[in-house]
Each structure stands twice: as C-alpha cells, then as structure tokens.
Amino acid sequence: MNTMDYMQELGKQARAAARHLAVATTERKNTALLRIADAIESRAAHLIEANQKDLAAGTSKHLEPALMDRLELTPARIGAMANGLRQVAGLADPIGTITDLMYRPSGIQVGKMRVPLGVVGIIYESRPNVTADAAALCLKSGNAAILRGGSEAIQSNQAIAACIKTGLEQAGLPCTSIQVVETTNRDAVGELIRMPDYVDVIVPRGGKGLIERISAEATIPVIKHLDGICHVYIDDRADLDKACNIAFNSKTQRYGTCNTMECLLLAAGIAEAVLKLLAPLYREAGVEIRGCKKSRAILPDIKAATEADYATEYLAPIMSLKIVTNMEEAIRHIATYGSQHTDCIVTEDYSRARQFLREVDSSSVMVNASTRFADGYEYGLGAEIGISTDKFHARGPVGLEGLTSQKFIVLGDGHIRT
Amino acid sequence: MNTMDYMQELGKQARAAARHLAVATTERKNTALLRIADAIESRAAHLIEANQKDLAAGTSKHLEPALMDRLELTPARIGAMANGLRQVAGLADPIGTITDLMYRPSGIQVGKMRVPLGVVGIIYESRPNVTADAAALCLKSGNAAILRGGSEAIQSNQAIAACIKTGLEQAGLPCTSIQVVETTNRDAVGELIRMPDYVDVIVPRGGKGLIERISAEATIPVIKHLDGICHVYIDDRADLDKACNIAFNSKTQRYGTCNTMECLLLAAGIAEAVLKLLAPLYREAGVEIRGCKKSRAILPDIKAATEADYATEYLAPIMSLKIVTNMEEAIRHIATYGSQHTDCIVTEDYSRARQFLREVDSSSVMVNASTRFADGYEYGLGAEIGISTDKFHARGPVGLEGLTSQKFIVLGDGHIRT
Numbered sequence: 001m002n003t004m005d006y007m008q009e010l011g012k013q014a015r016a017a018a019r020h021l022a023v024a025t026t027e028r029k030n031t032a033l034l035r036i037a038d039a040i041e042s043r044a045a046h047l048i049e050a051n052q053k054d055l056a057a058g059t060s061k062h063l064e065p066a067l068m069d070r071l072e073l074t075p076a077r078i079g080a081m082a083n084g085l086r087q088v089a090g091l092a093d094p095i096g097t098i099t100d101l102m103y104r105p106s107g108i109q110v111g112k113m114r115v116p117l118g119v120v121g122i123i124y125e126s127r128p129n130v131t132a133d134a135a136a137l138c139l140k141s142g143n144a145a146i147l148r149g150g151s152e153a154i155q156s157n158q159a160i161a162a163c164i165k166t167g168l169e170q171a172g173l174p175c176t177s178i179q180v181v182e183t184t185n186r187d188a189v190g191e192l193i194r195m196p197d198y199v200d201v202i203v204p205r206g207g208k209g210l211i212e213r214i215s216a217e218a219t220i221p222v223i224k225h226l227d228g229i230c231h232v233y234i235d236d237r238a239d240l241d242k243a244c245n246i247a248f249n250s251k252t253q254r255y256g257t258c259n260t261m262e263c264l265l266l267a268a269g270i271a272e273a274v275l276k277l278l279a280p281l282y283r284e285a286g287v288e289i290r291g292c293k294k295s296r297a298i299l300p301d302i303k304a305a306t307e308a309d310y311a312t313e314y315l316a317p318i319m320s321l322k323i324v325t326n327m328e329e330a331i332r333h334i335a336t337y338g339s340q341h342t343d344c345i346v347t348e349d350y351s352r353a354r355q356f357l358r359e360v361d362s363s364s365v366m367v368n369a370s371t372r373f374a375d376g377y378e379y380g381l382g383a384e385i386g387i388s389t390d391k392f393h394a395r396g397p398v399g400l401e402g403l404t405s406q407k408f409i410v411l412g413d414g415h416i417r418t
Numbered sequence: 419m420n421t422m423d424y425m426q427e428l429g430k431q432a433r434a435a436a437r438h439l440a441v442a443t444t445e446r447k448n449t450a451l452l453r454i455a456d457a458i459e460s461r462a463a464h465l466i467e468a469n470q471k472d473l474a475a476g477t478s479k480h481l482e483p484a485l486m487d488r489l490e491l492t493p494a495r496i497g498a499m500a501n502g503l504r505q506v507a508g509l510a511d512p513i514g515t516i517t518d519l520m521y522r523p524s525g526i527q528v529g530k531m532r533v534p535l536g537v538v539g540i541i542y543e544s545r546p547n548v549t550a551d552a553a554a555l556c557l558k559s560g561n562a563a564i565l566r567g568g569s570e571a572i573q574s575n576q577a578i579a580a581c582i583k584t585g586l587e588q589a590g591l592p593c594t595s596i597q598v599v600e601t602t603n604r605d606a607v608g609e610l611i612r613m614p615d616y617v618d619v620i621v622p623r624g625g626k627g628l629i630e631r632i633s634a635e636a637t638i639p640v641i642k643h644l645d646g647i648c649h650v651y652i653d654d655r656a657d658l659d660k661a662c663n664i665a666f667n668s669k670t671q672r673y674g675t676c677n678t679m680e681c682l683l684l685a686a687g688i689a690e691a692v693l694k695l696l697a698p699l700y701r702e703a704g705v706e707i708r709g710c711k712k713s714r715a716i717l718p719d720i721k722a723a724t725e726a727d728y729a730t731e732y733l734a735p736i737m738s739l740k741i742v743t744n745m746e747e748a749i750r751h752i753a754t755y756g757s758q759h760t761d762c763i764v765t766e767d768y769s770r771a772r773q774f775l776r777e778v779d780s781s782s783v784m785v786n787a788s789t790r791f792a793d794g795y796e797y798g799l800g801a802e803i804g805i806s807t808d809k810f811h812a813r814g815p816v817g818l819e820g821l822t823s824q825k826f827i828v829l830g831d832g833h834i835r836t
Contacts, residue, residue, distance in 0.1 A: 019753070019779075022777075022779065023776060023777050096776060102798065104796065104797070104798055106791070106796060108787050108791055108796070110796075110797045110798060113775065113776075113783075115779065115809070117809050117810065118809060200809060200810065201810060221639065221810045239832065241832065242831070242832030245832055245834050246830075246832060246833075246834060248834075249834035249835060250834075253834070253835050253836075335437070344828075357531065357827050358441060358514060358531075359440075359441050361437075361440065361533065361825070362825065363825055363826060364825065364826040364827070364828060365531075365825060365826070365827050365828070366827070366828040366829075366830065367827075367828070367829050367830065368829070368830040368831055368832055368833070369526050369828050369829070369830025369832075369833040369834075370830075370833060370834045370835050372834075372835040373524070373526055373828055373830075373833070373835055374826070374828075378522060378524060378526070378528075378835070379522070379528045379826060380520065380522055380528060391533070391535050391536065391618060391823040392535065392618065392619060392639045392810075392811050392823065393810050393811040395823050395824055395825055395826075396824075396825060396826040397826070405809040405810065405813050406813060406814075407779070407780065407781055407782065407783060407813055407814060408781060408782040408783070408792070408797060408813075408814040408815070409775050409782070409783050409784070409785075410762075410782060410783070410784040410785070410787050410791055410792075411784075411785050411786070411787070412664075412784065412785065412786040412787025412788075412791075413660070413786055414657065414659065414660030414663055414664065414786055414787075415664075415786070415787045415788060415791070416663050416664060416666075416667035416668075416671070416787075416788045416790070417667060417671050417788050417790040417791055417796070418671075
C-alpha cells in the first residue's frame with residue numbers, strides 16, 4: 001500500500017473509532033488508561049530493547065547529544081510514562097459535562113454539553129514518551145488519535161503502540177482508537193495534515209521549523225505555538241527581593257523551555273538597585289546579558305543588545321535587558337517584540353498589576369510569579385498536549401478541555417416557536 | 419490604490435484599532451453602540467434614499483424577488499437595526515471577565531480572563547442590516563471588524579458605515595474600528611481571507627457556494643456553517659400531540675432558515691398514528707412529502723424519497739420522511755445524512771432522551787422542542803453572528819462569547835518554581 005492510501009486507511013479507521021470513543025463511559029476509558037500503564041511497566045525490558053535499536057541507529061547517524069538524550073528510555077522514564085497514564089485516569093472526565101442549563105423566556109431549557117473534537121493528529125519529534133502522553137489525553141477526552149513520531153524513535157514508538165493496543169483491547173475499546181503511524185516516509189505528515197474528512201485538528205510538537213511548515217501546509221486547524229519570547233517587567237514599585245527571585249528563576253530554572261524568560265525589562269527608577277543584586281547572580285550562573293544603552297551605563301561589561309536580540313527566543317543561557325521609562329513602555333515593548341506566550345510584571349502597585357493583566361495580550365499574563373509556572377501541570381490541567389499561542393479555540397497550556405468542544409442541548413416539553 | 423494595497427491598508431488600520439478596542443471600557447463601547455443607533459434613526463431618510471439606488475440597480479439587473487426583498491430597507495427595518503444595536507449595548511460585556519481563579523498547590527492563583535479575538539472579517543450578501551448587526555457584535559466583544567457586504571447593497575452599506583463612523587467618533591473610539599469595504603471588486607474577498615497578519619477569523623454569511631469557496635481558499639480560521647439538514651425523530655414513546663406540534667412547527671414555521679426540519683424520522687410503532695394526524699396538516703400547508711417505502715404504504719399518494727433526498731437541505735416546503743425500527747436506527751440515519759446542525763427527539767422516555775442527547779453529534783440536540791429554537795436570541799446569547807457547525811472554537815449559534823478567547827492569568831506573591 002502506498003503512503004497516501006495507508007494514511008487514508010488510518011484516517012477512516014480513526015473516524016470510525018471516534019464514534020465509539022465519543023460515547024464510551026468514563027470507566028471504560030480509565031480502564032484502558034490503567035491497562036496501558038500496566039502493559040508499559042510489565043514490558044519495560046522490551047521497551048528498553050526497542051529503544052536500544054533506536055539509540056544505536058541514532059549513534060550511527062551521529063544525532064546531536066541533546067536529541068539522543070531526549071530519545072533515551074530509562075527505567076525511570078518508563079515508570080514516569082506509566083504514572084502519567086494513571087494520573088490522566090485520575091482526572092475528571094470532561095465529556096458529557098453539562099453547564100449553563102438555564103430556562104429561557106420561551107420555557108425551553110438551554111445548556112451546553114462538552115463533546116470530543118473527533119480525531120486528533122499529533123506530529124512530534126524524538127521523545128517517545130509523547131506517544132503515551134498524547135494517547136492518554138486524547139483517549140480521556142474521547143478523541144481518536146493518529147500519532148506520528150520522529151523516524152529516529154520508530155522502534156520505541158512501535159513498542160509503546162503495542163502496549164496501547166493491548167490496553168484498548170482489554171478495555172473493550174477499538175484498537176484503532178489510538179494509531180501510531182508505522183511508516184517513516186515523510187509523505188505521511190503531508191497526508192495527515194490534509195485529510196479534513198478524517199482529522200479534526202493537528203497538534204504539532206517540536207521545533208519552530210516543523211510547526212511553521214505544518215501550519216503553512218495544513219488544510220485543517222492546527223493548535224500550535226511558535227516562539228516563547230517571555231518577558232519579566234520589574235516595576236519601580238516592586239519588592240526588590242521578589243523581583244530578583246522571579247527574574248532569576250524565570251531565566252535559570254531551565255534554559256530550553258518555551259516559558260523561560262528571554263528579556264528582562266526594568267523600570268528606570270529601580271534598575272540600578274535590581275542590577276546590583278541580580279547581575280552577580282546571573283554572572284555566577286553563566287548567563288550572558290545583552291543590554292540597552294542605559295543598562296550598559298550601569299553594567300559596562302555587558303554586550304549591547306541589537307533589535308534582533310529583543311525578538312529572539314534564545315533557549316540558552318543568554319538574555320536581553322532593557323531599561324524602560326515606565327510600565328506603558330514595557331507593555332509597548334512586549335506588544336512589539338513578544339510572542340504572546342507568557343509575560344510577567346513584578347509590582348506591589350494594585351492599579352498597575354490590574355492594568356498589566358488587562359492590557360498585555362499573551363496566553364499567560366502574570367503578577368509576581370515566575371514565567372516558568374506557565375505549564376499544564378502547574379495550572380491544574382493535569383497534563384498538557386502543548387501550549388497554544390493562538391487565540392482561536394484554545395490558548396495557553398492545552399489540557400483535556402482544549403481537546404473538546406461544546407454542543408447546545410435544548411430540553412422542552414412540546415415547545416414550538418411562534 | 420489597487421485592491422490588494424487597499425485591503426492591506428484596511429487590515430493594518432484594523433489591527434491598530436483592535437489594540438484600542440481590546441482595552442476600551444464597557445461604557446465607551448456602549449456609548450458607541452447607542453450613538454450609532456441614534457445616527458441610523460436620525461438618518462433614516464438618507465438610508466432609504468441610498469437603498470433606493472441599490473434597489474433601482476437591482477431591478478435593472480433583474481435580481482430575484484427574494485434577493486430584492488432581503489435588500490430592501492424600510493422604516494421598520496431601520497428601526498429594528500437601531501434597536502438591535504441598543505440590545506447589544508444592553509448585553510453583558512464578556513471582555514475582562516475572570517473565571518476559575520483558583521489557588522494551586524504551589525501557592526499561585528490561576529484563572530482565565532476573556533479577551534477579544536482581534537480582527538474579525540465578515541463576508542455577507544444582500545441584507546444591509548447585517549452591516550449594523552455584525553458591527554455591533556464585534557464592537558461589544560472588543561474586536562475590530564472589516565465588513566464586506568454584497569455589491570448589490572453597496573450604497574446602503576456605505577450609508578450605514580457613515581453612521582457607524584459617526585458613533586465611533588462620538589464615543590472617542592478609532593473610526594477604523596469597524597471598516598466597511600468600499601470596493602465591489604471581487605478580489606477584495608480573496609485578499610481579506612488571506613491576511614493572517616491582520617485578520618484573525620473570517621465569518622462568511624451567505625449561501626453554501628460562498629461559504630465553501632471561502633473555506634477552501636482562506637488561510638485564516640473560518641467560523642462557518644454549510645448545510646442545515648435538521649431532523650425530528652418521533653419515538654414510539656412520544657406524546658402524540660407534542661410530536662405533531664413539534665414536527666409541524668419545525669417544518670412550517672419558516673421554510674428558508676437553516677434550523678428548519680428537512681427530514682422526519684418516525685419509529686415504526688407510532689408512524690401510522692402520527693401520519694394520520696400530521697399528513698393532513700402538511701397537505702393543507704402545501705408541504706410536499708417524499709417518503710420511504712414503509713411510509714408510502716401508509717401514505718400511498720406521496721412521492722418516493724431517493725438517497726439524495728435524505729441529504730438535501732430543501733429550504734422549501736418539501737421534506738423527506740423515513741420510518742425507522744427504533745432510536746438507534748434514527749441516530750445512525752442522522753449520523754449518515756445529517757449536517758450536525760440541529761436534531762430533535764420527541765419522547766417521554768427518560769433513558770432514550772438521555773441517550774439521544776449524548777449520542778447525536780450535532781451543534782444543537784433537542785428533546786421535545788422545535789428545531790426552530792436553534793437561534794442566538796432564543797438561546798439567550800442576545801444576538802448571533804452566525805451558526806457554526808464546526809467543532810473547533812465555536813459550535814452552534816455564535817454570540818459575543820464566540821468572538822472571544824481566554825488568556826490565563828497568574829497571581830503570585832514572589833512565587834518561583836522549584
């Protein structure tokens with residue numbers, strides 16, 4: 001079978017499975033999740049064996065060390081995968097939830113019932129645990145899924161797919177509910193993102209290049225985020241200790257994540273006091289600072305920031321720094337250079353906090369907290385399928401609810417419209 | 419200026435205006451709505467004059483009578499437009515609303531704040547009142563809008579646009595908040611649906627052909643509905659009176675609307691009793707019935723329904739009829755031939771009502787109520803910009819909330835992630 005026919009076949013099966021999943025009971029979905037977790041744990045040795053083949057192939061292809069690290073399955077990572085599935089089983093089932101059921105003047109009752117989106121296509125790179133995580137979220141939210149992992153993880157992903165199949169069968173759900181693409185042919189992606197009859201939404205997880213290509217070529221909706229150019233603005237009415245803690249944590253807690261601060265904005269009135277405390281900490285942590293003219297008057301040994309620096313997601317121990325006149329200038333800077341991901345103000349001023357929350361147009365807007373909190377687990381979504389910087393449908397960390405929609409329900413007693 | 423440059427210019431201005439609208443106070447938005455209403459009423463004579471020009475052009479172009487009717491502005495219709503604006507002013511402002519603000523184990527508070535989508539592009543045909551209605555909904559929901567009406571209504575729409583401009587100026591909002599496209603060049607539509615930098619969502623209102631073309635060609639999200647192939651299923655445990663009332667009202671209250679019933683499904687056990695009461699009513703109303711073999715055994719004088727009939731949105735006094743074994747067959751029929759718009763069960767059986775509500779995958783699912791209720795006003799949304807049969811973002815009647823998104827807000831007190 002050629003790749004196009006193969007993908008169409010997966011699509012047809014997914015659409016059929018989605019009808020079953022949409023009406024599956026919470027108990028049945030949870031049983032599947034727990035059985036998949038059991039299968040993953042009991043076949044740990046087999047998973048590691050399959051993973052060794054991927055690692056060996058990766059070594060011979062001279063994959064980068066960071067990629068090899070993401071690819072590797074260890075007993076601890078396998079345990080974490082199984083626990084992730086169990087955690088999703090423990091989350092509330094959003095499907096069927098009825099809200100806002102109200103009587104209307106006509107006498108009918110109108111409300112909304114939460115329903116699955118249908119079929120979710122997920123395209124990701126290297127990390128095999130995404131296979132289990134994505135399967136769990138789709139299954140719990142009543143969606144069928146077609147998962148397309150990176151070719152470098154094909155053996156690991158197929159071994160995890162076998163566990164998923166076992167769990168689905170044991171729970172009495174169609175084994176085509178979650179399908180992992182078996183071909184590494186790149187045409188499979190092109191086909192997956194152009195099957196509106198069979199796929200309702202695409203979630204790409206990976207580098208900016210992958211996501212840009214998919215967004216440009218897809219004929220179905222894409223839940224995506226591109227850059228995470230996150231800002232911390234320290235207002236002149238900030239508490240100095242909180243400010244330094246938050247700015248340091250936002251940059252250094254992890255460098256490679258999308259919610260890491262890339263640019264620090266300082267109100268002129270507090271800049272010198274902040275930098276006196278903060279610059280040595282960054283220096284000690286090995287963070288390179290690229291600053292504006294005013295900041296270089298305070299820290300003469302730092303590099304000058306260019307326009308390009310302010311628009312860069314470094315994902316590395318590098319950050320830009322700018323001293324601004326006031327909060328309005330900070331908000332304008334964020335609107336101009338930011339990526340609408342996560343931006344924070346540090347201030348003790350009530351009115352400024354309120355204004356910043358309202359006016360900054362980002363998927364997460366924070367007061368006095370580290371940008372590193374922008375995450376599905378930290379927000380209480382239980383898990384996340386990704387972070388959306390779009391405004392359409394889902395924004396910010398996307399958990400179970402982002403994989404659902406709502407239908408209107410109407411309860412009458414013979415009501416007709418006059 | 420050529421059409422492309424002109425549309426790009428409108429887009430740039432809309433994007434700039436959107437930033438102001440997103441943070442405009444409720445009071446300022448309401449003032450604009452009320453001033454626009456006043457301007458429309460005080461310039462009624464001028465609007466009718468402009469409309470006469472469109473009507474004259476329509477006559478000389480031999481437009482269809484139905485189209486001419488939709489195009490016409492009467493004093494009553496002008497009054498209704500102004501009242502529509504005042505009603506939207508009276509609706510609650512969704513923007514800035516914070517929900518689900520909860521403490522997390524880390525100590526931060528996480529919630530969601532409702533925000534506008536940004537810039538909405540609306541493409542519609544003939545009816546000039548859409549110009550005022552769409553402007554009102556976009557304005558109240560904090561969105562800038564670019565409105566592209568039909569060329570046959572250009573004079574009327576420009577006259578309404580002038581009223582909108584006046585109201586915006588009087589309220590101190592950018593007069594580019596709501597822009598009505600001044601060119602009738604068809605390339606303007608092609609450009610509008612391909613400006614992702616300036617337009618966030620397209621709402622096409624019109625015939626299926628228009629909507630299909632826009633959906634196929636747009637590079638930005640589209641909130642749309644295609645067909646309204648709505649069903650009423652009368653269960654064998656239905657109350658006969660309610661059943662006949664609902665089936666009659668769903669078909670005959672208006673023929674040309676998307677929530678009109680196009681197919682009646684009858685449980686075999688009740689079919690004869692229902693048809694005995696209902697067939698004479700339909701006959702009297704001049705409704706043509708096209709039925710399955712079993713139904714023709716009861717009503718020998720009706721036409722046979724073809725496969726194509728069950729997949730047709732008649733928008734006319736024609737309907738299809740099918741006798742099914744039970745509810746499961748009715749649900750399968752709806753899944754196969756329906757358009758996921760609005761479907762209703764008539765039954766007194768609790769478990770069947772519950773199952774139908776859960777299993778039918780349509781934007782509105784009803785029990786014992788006329789399909790004609792599927793409407794933004796009837797649902798209490800205040801007004802609607804359209805009805806979506808998509809699942810992504812918004813489904814069913816789309817009111818103010820459908821034109822918004824949510825951002826996460828995080829409130830901390832110096833919290834950092836460990």
